[in-house]
Amino acid sequence: xxxxxxxxxxxxxxxxxxxxxxxxxxxxxxxxxxxPLASARSAGSQVQFRGQAYxxxxxxxEALDGLDLAFFSAGGxxxxxxxxxxxxRGVLVIDNSSAFRLEDGVPLVVPEVNFSAAREHRGLIANxxxxxxxxxxxxxxxxxxxxxxxxxxxxxxxxxxxxYRALQSLYRELEAALRGEEIAPEVLPVASQPVKxxxxxxxxxxxxxxVEEAYTREEMKMVLETQKIFADSHIEVGATCVRVPVGIGHxxxxxxxxxxxxPSLEEIRAILRGGEGIVVLDDxxxxxxxxxxxxxxxxxxxxxxxxxxxxxxxxxxxxxxxDNLVKGAAGNAVQIAERLYAEGLLPQA
Amino acid sequence: xxxxxxxxxxxxxxxxxxxxxxxxxxxxxxxxxxxPLASARSAGSQVQFRGQAYxxxxxxxEALDGLDLAFFSAGGxxxxxxxxxxxxRGVLVIDNSSAFRLEDGVPLVVPEVNFSAAREHRGLIANxxxxxxxxxxxxxxxxxxxxxxxxxxxxxxxxxxxxYRALQSLYRELEAALRGEEIAPEVLPVASQPVKxxxxxxxxxxxxxxVEEAYTREEMKMVLETQKIFADSHIEVGATCVRVPVGIGHxxxxxxxxxxxxPSLEEIRAILRGGEGIVVLDDxxxxxxxxxxxxxxxxxxxxxxxxxxxxxxxxxxxxxxxDNLVKGAAGNAVQIAERLYAEGLLPQA
Numbered sequence: 066x067x068x069x070x071x072x073x074x075x076x077x078x079x080x081x082x083x084x085x086x087x088x089x090x091x092x093x094x095x096x097x098x099x100x101p102l103a104s105a106r107s108a109g110s111q112v113q114f115r116g117q118a119y120x121x122x123x124x125x126x127e128a129l130d131g132l133d134l135a136f137f138s139a140g141g142x143x144x145x146x147x148x149x150x151x152x153x154r155g156v157l158v159i160d161n162s163s164a165f166r167l168e169d170g171v172p173l174v175v176p177e178v179n180f181s182a183a184r185e186h187r188g189l190i191a192n193x194x195x196x197x198x199x200x201x202x203x204x205x206x207x208x209x210x211x212x213x214x215x216x217x218x219x220x221x222x223x224x225x226x227x228x229y230r231a232l233q234s235l236y237r238e239l240e241a242a243l244r245g246e247e248i249a250p251e252v253l254p255v256a257s258q259p260v261k262x263x264x265x266x267x268x269x270x271x272x273x274x275x276v277e278e279a280y281t282r283e284e285m286k287m288v289l290e291t292q293k294i295f296a297d298s299h300i301e302v303g304a305t306c307v308r309v310p311v312g313i314g315h316x317x318x319x320x321x322x323x324x325x326x327x328p329s330l331e332e333i334r335a336i337l338r339g340g341e342g343i344v345v346l347d348d349x350x351x352x353x354x355x356x357x358x359x360x361x362x363x364x365x366x367x368x369x370x371x372x373x374x375x376x377x378x379x380x381x382x383x384x385x386x387x388d389n390l391v392k393g394a395a396g397n398a399v400q401i402a403e404r405l406y407a408e409g410l411l412p413q414a
Numbered sequence: 415x416x417x418x419x420x421x422x423x424x425x426x427x428x429x430x431x432x433x434x435x436x437x438x439x440x441x442x443x444x445x446x447x448x449x450p451l452a453s454a455r456s457a458g459s460q461v462q463f464r465g466q467a468y469x470x471x472x473x474x475x476e477a478l479d480g481l482d483l484a485f486f487s488a489g490g491x492x493x494x495x496x497x498x499x500x501x502x503r504g505v506l507v508i509d510n511s512s513a514f515r516l517e518d519g520v521p522l523v524v525p526e527v528n529f530s531a532a533r534e535h536r537g538l539i540a541n542x543x544x545x546x547x548x549x550x551x552x553x554x555x556x557x558x559x560x561x562x563x564x565x566x567x568x569x570x571x572x573x574x575x576x577x578y579r580a581l582q583s584l585y586r587e588l589e590a591a592l593r594g595e596e597i598a599p600e601v602l603p604v605a606s607q608p609v610k611x612x613x614x615x616x617x618x619x620x621x622x623x624x625v626e627e628a629y630t631r632e633e634m635k636m637v638l639e640t641q642k643i644f645a646d647s648h649i650e651v652g653a654t655c656v657r658v659p660v661g662i663g664h665x666x667x668x669x670x671x672x673x674x675x676x677p678s679l680e681e682i683r684a685i686l687r688g689g690e691g692i693v694v695l696d697d698x699x700x701x702x703x704x705x706x707x708x709x710x711x712x713x714x715x716x717x718x719x720x721x722x723x724x725x726x727x728x729x730x731x732x733x734x735x736x737d738n739l740v741k742g743a744a745g746n747a748v749q750i751a752e753r754l755y756a757e758g759l760l761p762q763a
Contacts, residue, residue, distance in 0.1 A: 217566050221656065221658065243585060260701035262705055262707070266707075267660060268658060270733045271703065275701070279679060279698045280724075288724065303669055303731060305669075305719065305733065307570065307665070307667065307733075310658070312615050318568035349624040352624070356619070358615075370619050370654065371628065372628045373627065374652050375629075375637065375651075376652070384654065
């Protein structure tokens with residue numbers, strides 16, 4: 066008789082992993098055993114969970130024995146090696162890396178959008194890319210009512226999306242800049258690549274590596290993951306992903322064209338207000354709209370600057386903001402587990 | 415016998431005015447008399463020009479007597495009052511405010527794009543909005559070759575575009591944030607409006623006041639000024655303007671659809687490289703693209719992240735960056751005067 070779930074967080078000391086622990090901590094999920102795992106480098110450090118200190122164990126295959134659920138957020142390479150080990154052991158994996166997202170038979174799930182896909186899992190559910198999650202949550206009610214033909218999106222992505230080191234580097238660069246000095250940039254755009262650009266008082270139009278046709282991997286994720294989540298390979302997505310000197314909170318300028326003609330602005334606002342997981346902040350007369358400062362710690366997606374296109378009766382402009390570590394990563398992953406549990410699809414306490 | 419031009423800079427102590435003086439200083443224009451003018455509040459302060467100190471005089475109608483040329487950058491209200499006074503006195507005005515930009519008979523000029531319009535002036539030439547200028551320079555060679563049907567643009571605009579006070583406020587907010595404190599935001603989004611948002615570690619999706627249909631004035635400028643500069647009321651422009659915590663340098667994610675099908679990416683790059691006033695920085699393999707840090711003090715418009723749309727044979731994505739005080743304001747204004755002088759349309763030394 067289990068008195069709750071045996072849960073591991075893999076990559077528990079990273080930027081997303083830390084938020085994963087916090088999201089699990091505030092979750093109604095009954096956790097009977099909590100097991101933080103990380104690379105050998107971070108093993109031995111301590112993580113607090115529900116008032117108790119836990120020693121981080123090194124991620125080896127055996128560390129995955131006897132679990133019900135494992136959240137992975139330690140990058141694609143770790144997931145490629147250890148997710149199969151976990152699945153083989155009968156652990157349900159919710160993987161925040163991009164390793165398996167586009168694989169057939171692996172559901173790619175945003176609870177508000179396509180939770181039904183999660184019910185078909187075969188031991189592994191993929192958590193989508195941060196910038197994709199918040200966009201599809203915002204667009205779901207529009208798509209349901211009017212159909213979606215195309216999306217053009219420009220992102221304003223926070224530095225925490227590139228991890229702790231990038232965030233520390235932003236603060237160091239800012240301190241230097243305010244002293245009138247300049248220090249060599251160390252992390253961005255891509256930690257593993259030789260070319261570096263400053264992010265303090267700058268924007269960098271590259272997130273992740275370049276892959277094909279001059280697009281970055283982040284941009285291609287927005288194209289392919291959106292198509293998979295909406296289960297529609299005909300949706301045209303044109304994305305440009307840009308890093309901005311913000312700590313937490315991704316923003317997106319989104320333009321969409323719907324299949325059907327759109328109703329009045331007031332009706333569109335009402336439809337968005339009724340969308341699951343959406344907070345509409347939109348009152349031009351009162352200068353009300355979301356900014357990254359509004360979203361910290363929140364699981365909802367914030368939508369504002371709602372406007373009909375001036376030329377196309379099926380064109381709509383939106384500004385979409387969410388906490389990239391919460392709704393864009395850890396919160397979404399824990400939400401998936403919460404809903405599976407609520408539906409009796411995880412061992413019950 | 416004149417030995418050069420008698421030139422006034424109105425608003426000589428503001429963010430754009432200071433840059434105007436600098437652009438004039440490094441210009442080949444022969445300046446026989448330099449006259450800095452400003453509001454009563456700033457009158458009496460000193461401005462350096464070509465190695466000499468000049469006392470700023472108060473802007474009254476008589477201060478505009480005996481000039482050949484006056485650059486106005488003291489806001490719309492000052493221009494509405496004093497530009498007609500200058501024109502009446504036979505002074506050629508190049509006005510950086512939005513007061514007369516859309517008026518019939520007032521040429522709205524970006525030298526690389528529509529200099530011919532300047533030759534038709536009747537004493538007043540308007541300088542376009544910063545975010546419009548850099549976009550039309552980048553799109554000119556594309557439009558010339560393939561025609562332009564529509565533009566969707568998201569901006570990443572620097573704080574200096576809102577003036578000195580906004581810039582000082584950004585630095586104060588950043589200093590507080592790095593100390594782990596928060597200070598009340600004072601200037602943005604719009605100095606004259608009661609609602610304020612922080613800009614440090616934030617982005618604000620509002621530039622200038624809201625005007626109609628939930629669009630801001632800045633967004634409507636990008637629509638209407640682009641149509642006027644390209645002399646084509648059929649170009650569809652959808653703009654979303656966003657302030658980012660950058661000091662100098664506006665960036666823009668621009669998506670366009672051309673009338674004709676586009677050639678290969680390499681050919682498009684070559685066409686952009688051949689465009690007047692454009693610097694192409696675009697090599698995905700080497701992580702080469704422009705950022706605001708590249709453009710400070712430059713009159714050119716920088717273009718990178720050039721990509722063909724994945725779904726539309728006439729769709730093109732660009733990332734466009736320029737110094738908003740130089741090419742977006744003062745540099746463009748001085749360029750107009752330089753070209754008029756070179757064509758003999760200003761009194762010759």
